[in-house]
Amino acid sequence: MTDETPRAHPVRVLLAEDQGMMRGALALLLGMEEDIEVVAQVAAGDEIVDAALTHRPDIALLDIELPGLSGLDAAAELRERVPGCRVLILTTFGRPGYLRRAMDAGAAGFLVKDGPVEELAGAIRRVLAGETVVDPALAAAALSAGPSPLTGRECDVLRASADGATVADVAAVLHLSESTVRNYLSAAIGKTGTRNRAEALRAARQRGWV
Amino acid sequence: MTDETPRAHPVRVLLAEDQGMMRGALALLLGMEEDIEVVAQVAAGDEIVDAALTHRPDIALLDIELPGLSGLDAAAELRERVPGCRVLILTTFGRPGYLRRAMDAGAAGFLVKDGPVEELAGAIRRVLAGETVVDPALAAAALSAGPSPLTGRECDVLRASADGATVADVAAVLHLSESTVRNYLSAAIGKTGTRNRAEALRAARQRGWV
DNA sequence: AGATCGGCAGGACAAATGTCATGGGTGCCG
DNA sequence: CGGCACCCATGACATTTGTCCTGCCGATCT
Numbered sequence: 001m002t003d004e005t006p007r008a009h010p011v012r013v014l015l016a017e018d019q020g021m022m023r024g025a026l027a028l029l030l031g032m033e034e035d036i037e038v039v040a041q042v043a044a045g046d047e048i049v050d051a052a053l054t055h056r057p058d059i060a061l062l063d064i065e066l067p068g069l070s071g072l073d074a075a076a077e078l079r080e081r082v083p084g085c086r087v088l089i090l091t092t093f094g095r096p097g098y099l100r101r102a103m104d105a106g107a108a109g110f111l112v113k114d115g116p117v118e119e120l121a122g123a124i125r126r127v128l129a130g131e132t133v134v135d136p137a138l139a140a141a142a143l144s145a146g147p148s149p150l151t152g153r154e155c156d157v158l159r160a161s162a163d164g165a166t167v168a169d170v171a172a173v174l175h176l177s178e179s180t181v182r183n184y185l186s187a188a189i190g191k192t193g194t195r196n197r198a199e200a201l202r203a204a205r206q207r208g209w210v
Numbered sequence: 211m212t213d214e215t216p217r218a219h220p221v222r223v224l225l226a227e228d229q230g231m232m233r234g235a236l237a238l239l240l241g242m243e244e245d246i247e248v249v250a251q252v253a254a255g256d257e258i259v260d261a262a263l264t265h266r267p268d269i270a271l272l273d274i275e276l277p278g279l280s281g282l283d284a285a286a287e288l289r290e291r292v293p294g295c296r297v298l299i300l301t302t303f304g305r306p307g308y309l310r311r312a313m314d315a316g317a318a319g320f321l322v323k324d325g326p327v328e329e330l331a332g333a334i335r336r337v338l339a340g341e342t343v344v345d346p347a348l349a350a351a352a353l354s355a356g357p358s359p360l361t362g363r364e365c366d367v368l369r370a371s372a373d374g375a376t377v378a379d380v381a382a383v384l385h386l387s388e389s390t391v392r393n394y395l396s397a398a399i400g401k402t403g404t405r406n407r408a409e410a411l412r413a414a415r416q417r418g419w420v
Numbered sequence: 421a422g423a424t425c426g427g428c429a430g431g432a433c434a435a436a437t438g439t440c441a442t443g444g445g446t447g448c449c450g
Numbered sequence: 451c452g453g454c455a456c457c458c459a460t461g462a463c464a465t466t467t468g469t470c471c472t473g474c475c476g477a478t479c480t
């Protein structure tokens with residue numbers, strides 16, 4: 001609660017990452033920095049907001065693929081309920097669509113795990129200084145991808161069609177008629193410019209439309 | 211250079227991991243241990259053997275999903291060409307089939323990235339002491355899965371059917387007739403006890419049959 | 421030599437999938 | 451109010467996919 005000059009106390013960081021080894025390694029790594037302190041670590045998306053409310057971090061470092069709640073959804077919720085906390089997304093996949101959705105969710109930065117570790121602490125400091133940290137190449141790709149042309153239902157059906165689920169399966173899960181499911185699927189295939197569900201799902205994921 | 215008690219020199223470790231952040235963090239982490247020295251880091255599977263030949267590590271810490279050559283294939287090659295080097299597999303996915311194939315490839319240990327970081331250094335020491343390090347629950351699952359009933363061609367066709375490739379696509383890639391492709395696919399679906407290619411591929415992957 | 425297994429292919433058939441046209445219902449916006 | 455987009459549903463249709471049966475070839479084992 002005592003904030004005075006630029007950097008009175010170390011940056012308080014919340015770390016959300018499901019892989020134990022990665023989480024531990026990152027925490028150790030960040031802990032070695034003079035001006036950074038990892039105040040909370042969580043392994044599931046639905047623990048993020050609670051942890052942020054109790055530990056009041058300056059920055060939340062969020063993975064996207066998390067059990068419970070996606071890091072992107074958690075980011076959106078953080079913006080509302082813990083406004084003082086900036087969000088830095090740290091993810092395996094540099095999909096253009098992820099970046100788009102991260103920005104929509106109010107993230108202040110977007111890092112891929114491919115980069116060197118040294119980038120991380122720097123990105124945290126830059127985000128805290130008010131900068132928006134994004135890989136320029138990725139930003140370009142995200143812009144060229146455009147917004148999603150898929151309707152909500154088309155998304156649902158596409159998602160439910162993963163892993164070899166049949167039309168009947170999807171219809172049962174979503175309480176739709178089989179005809180309707182096929183219609184949505186056909187629409188999604190058309191909009192993605194692909195030849196079948198599998199390709200459509202792949203394309204939609206790639207562009208962040210699901 | 212300074213020899214003390216148990217070991218004359220620190221354990222020489224080769225680290226193969228494609229995610230830069232993970233690789234860097236692990237290297238830093240292991241480097242902090244007194245008795246461990248990371249002598250080489252590579253990001254691609256096809257660099258592993260070369261690096262091992264030049265740096266002569268005691269242990270190779272290998273991810274499975276790597277560009278170029280899979281960590282499992284690299285492990286098999288290491289056993290042949292760098293016999294003094296033990297292999298410890300470190301992977302995201304605790305699929306039973308991965309474990310099976312790792313053991314077939316002559317790995318001395320199998321760790322999942324989910325576990326705590328502290329496990330890692332301990333596992334390295336235990337492997338070096340001659341132990342075989344495997345998660346017991348995973349070992350049980352691997353045994354219950356049984357060996358692959360799929361023939362070589364059935365595997366090929368299944369793999370080529372990923373991501374929505376059509377029968378015609380697969381036939382073209384593998385230089386087969388469409389009838390033949392459908393026959394293999396049908397056989398694979400039957401042997402996996404599934405309903406279509408997508409499920410068959412999923413099941414086969416899960417059990418390590420591809 | 422005969423039996424067996426795997427690779428390869430063709431045909432015939434049923435089931436699942438994808439396409440299209442059509443229509444009704446809702447809510448939103450100009 | 452009239453469009454407009456989205457949701458949901460039918461029915462008809464072409465295409466793709468999955469199943470089954472048959473057959474040929476070569477390698478391997480007994």
